[in-house]
Amino acid sequence: xxxxxxxxxxxxxxxxxxxxxxxxxxxxxxxxxxxxxxxxxxxxxxxxxxxxxxxxxxxxxxxxxxxxxxxxxxxxxxxxxxxxxxxxxxxxxxxxxxxxxxxxxxxxxxxxxxxxxxxxxxxxxxxxxxxxxxxxxxxxxxxxxxxxxxxxxxxxxxxxxxxxxxxxxxxxxxxxxxxxxxxxxxxxxxxxxxxxxxxxx
Numbered sequence: 026x027x028x029x030x031x032x033x034x035x036x037x038x039x040x041x042x043x044x045x046x047x048x049x050x051x052x053x054x055x056x057x058x059x060x061x062x063x064x065x066x067x068x069x070x071x072x073x074x075x076x077x078x079x080x081x082x083x084x085x086x087x088x089x090x091x092x093x094x095x096x097x098x099x100x101x102x103x104x105x106x107x108x109x110x111x112x113x114x115x116x117x118x119x120x121x122x123x124x125x126x127x128x129x130x131x132x133x134x135x136x137x138x139x140x141x142x143x144x145x146x147x148x149x150x151x152x153x154x155x156x157x158x159x160x161x162x163x164x165x166x167x168x169x170x171x172x173x174x175x176x177x178x179x180x181x182x183x184x185x186x187x188x189x190x191x192x193x194x195x196x197x198x199x200x201x202x203x204x205x206x207x208x209x210x211x212x213x214x215x216x217x218x219x220x221x222x223x224x225x226x
Contacts, residue, residue, distance in 0.1 A: 026211045029056040029101045031080075031109035034143070036066025037196065038107035038128060038203055043073055045204040051211035055099040058092070060111050084114045093120055103210055106165060107203070110142055115167050123217060125165040126210075128203050130195045132177055133161040137170030147188040147195065156183040158191055160199040162206045164222070175215060175222045178202045 030039050043054060057070035060080045070077050078095055081088045093116070096104070106113070106127035113125060129137060131146045136158075141149065150158050159179040164172035178198045185191045206224075209215050214225040 026051060026102050027053050027055045027100050028103045028105055028207070029058060029096060029099065030054055031058045031104060031106045032064060032066035033059060033061050033110040034064055034066060034108040036064070036069040036108070038199060039066050040069050041200045041204060042105070042107075042207065043069070047208055048204055048211070052207055055101060056095070058109075060109070066108070080111070084111075086116075089114050089116050093117065096121075103207075104165075105203075105207070108143070112139075112167075112169060113165050118165060118167060123164055126162055126175065126206070127165050127170070127172070128199055129161045129163065129170055130158075130192070130199060131161065132157070132159045132179065133163060133170055133174060137161075139169045141170065144188060144192060147191040150182070150191055151185070151188040156181070158182045158195055160195055160202050162202055173217065173220070173222050176202060176206050176224065 032039055042048060054075055056076050056078065058078045058080050059067055060082060062079045067077055104121055104125040118125060131150060136146050136149050157179050159177055161177045162175045164175065166172040180194045180198050182191050182194060209224050216223045216225060
């Protein structure tokens with residue numbers, strides 16, 4: 026399965042995908058797209074000799090059409106948002122229905138929505154004195170973090186003394202969960218039935 030990974034930051038989930046042994050024969054990252062040309066994820070893509078496209082700060086019809094053409098050129102079957110901060114345009118969602126997924130560093134539907142990314146999420150979790158956090162992989166729709174949930178994993182944060190400690194624990198969970206979900210996509214084991222997502226064993 027050929028995928029594109031959209032990134033805005035360090036690219037740790039991108040690197041996890043690229044280095045995951047079970048994915049190497051099933052997933053090929055053909056394209057990395059970013060709205061931040063100087064982010065560390067771009068350097069990772071370049072190290073692995075993956076084609077990179079820099080996205081505009083604001084999408085318009087022309088830039089969306091150019092992106093769609095690029096995705097088709099690379100035969101992209103699935104788009105993975107891995108720390109990508111921009112809202113995906115409706116036209117892209119329409120063309121890749123149930124083919125765009127995102128990993129979020131909390132247990133949705135809590136601690137999601139506009140502005141809830143990175144350390145903002147972990148600070149909110151810490152300040153709410155939540156005892157359990159985790160990661161969520163979900164389909165992408167027109168609203169931040171509102172698409173159908175594919176998979177989640179929890180981690181105990183009851184002894185965490187800072188948002189940074191929570192972030193570290195959750196990142197470990199992200200690096201486990203995202204490759205597992207991608208493996209299921211590659212094996213065609215993700216199904217939507219009656220508005221719910223099922224992972225076939």
